[in-house]
Amino acid sequence: MSETAPSAGWRLKLAGAALVISILAVLWFAAAALGSKYGLWGWQFGLGKMTIAWGRYVAFLSVGIAVIAFVIAFIKAPRVQPAILSLAALLIALMLLFRLIGFGAQAASLPPIHDIQTDWSDPVRFSEALLAQRKTDAAMNPVQDEPVIPEAANARWPGMGGRLVSEVQEEAENPKMVDGDEVAPAYRRPIEPLYFDQSPGEIASYATRIAEARGWAIFTRPETGEDVQQTMLEATATTGWFGFKDDIAVRIRAVDGATRVDMRSVSRVGLSDLGANARRVSAFMDELADRANGRLEP
The missing domain is CATH 3.30.310.80 (Kinase associated domain 1, KA1)
Structure with missing residues (x-):
């Protein structure tokens, strides 16, 4: 009489749920962008709320659930299926998180001009x-001949508000010295x-x-x-x-x-x-x- 192979049971379901959540997180960011593009909502909501304000929570949630599912997958045999699904979920969630972190770092490194x-x-x-x-x-x-950065920029870029855009652009094009070290320009x-x-x-x-x-x-x-x-x-x-x-x-x-x-x-x-x-x-x-x-x- 043959023995029935053990089932991963709820651990497999948790790993599957983690993968679904990670995929839904990707769709969340895609919806934020495409909804703005096609007029379903304004860019302030799509970029400001869905991507920047709420996006961090979406990314951290998907990473957290994927990590939990990945750890639990190794509690007992069988481990292969839940481990593979939870690892896929974790990789997708980390990709989103790192992309969001990189977006924030890029925004901070570039001057507030358009x-x-x-x-x-x-x-x-x-x-x-x-x-x-x-x-x-x-x-x-x-569109102005001598535009000035709005004072509101000081909230995220201290000291930038009230400066001429032309001066800030010139600074962004050339290397500068910070604490005795040369820092690469913001623009290539x-x-x-x-x-x-x-x-x-x-x-x-x-x-x-x-x-x-x-x-x-x-x-x-x-x-x-x-x-x-x-x-x-x-x-x-x-x-x-x-x-x-x-x-x-x-x-x-x-x-x-x-x-x-x-x-x-x-x-x-x-x-x-x-x-x-x-x-x-x-x-x-x-x-x-x-x-x-x-x-x-x-």
Whole structure:
């Protein structure tokens, strides 16, 4: 007479429940982002409440239950099935937790600005049509020639409130000394204009193709004729998860026998852009320089 193999019983059920909770935690964060993107709720609720305020509790809960299930799986035989399920639950929960911790660390390391451009001494200005579109879409952030960080930023970034965005951007682009040690800049390199030998019209063609390849919605197409001396590309980029919209302007003009390109990227909402605009400008300008042999001097 054969013996029946022992069952993990409630331990297996606990491990399965832990795995389900971890998967639901992933869906929680996905719902927070996609719900904001598709208008089910505002970004303040999706990002501020569901992700930042409540997300930590969701992540810690899933980690805690997974740890308990993993420990209990080894109390007695059979151990393999409950251990595998609880380990899978733990790995998923830890991935979420570390992602959330990394998000917080990134936010703390970057300045509270959402407006980046290559030359604050001669600001890139958006067209009245795009500014009107921002107003229609209820953009919360104004577009100014000399923006100042709101005093409210002092709550999370002490001493930043009231400072010029241009000064803070410059600091973020360059290394600084802290207690005698050099600290790497927040942005990977300075945000600078580029110069080209080709005409403004030719460079405008390159810029348009790059913008289209990146999936930006073109708002103003630049002129591309041979006689063009100055033109502008305007576009809007939408983030994949939360659906945040950032407006972009690329100014292309003839200067000192060369074609100079300046660029600006501005978020419509939020105090800090988590470095998104700086990364966008740097990546776009790098690709434009690679395609058309750009340089940093006239």
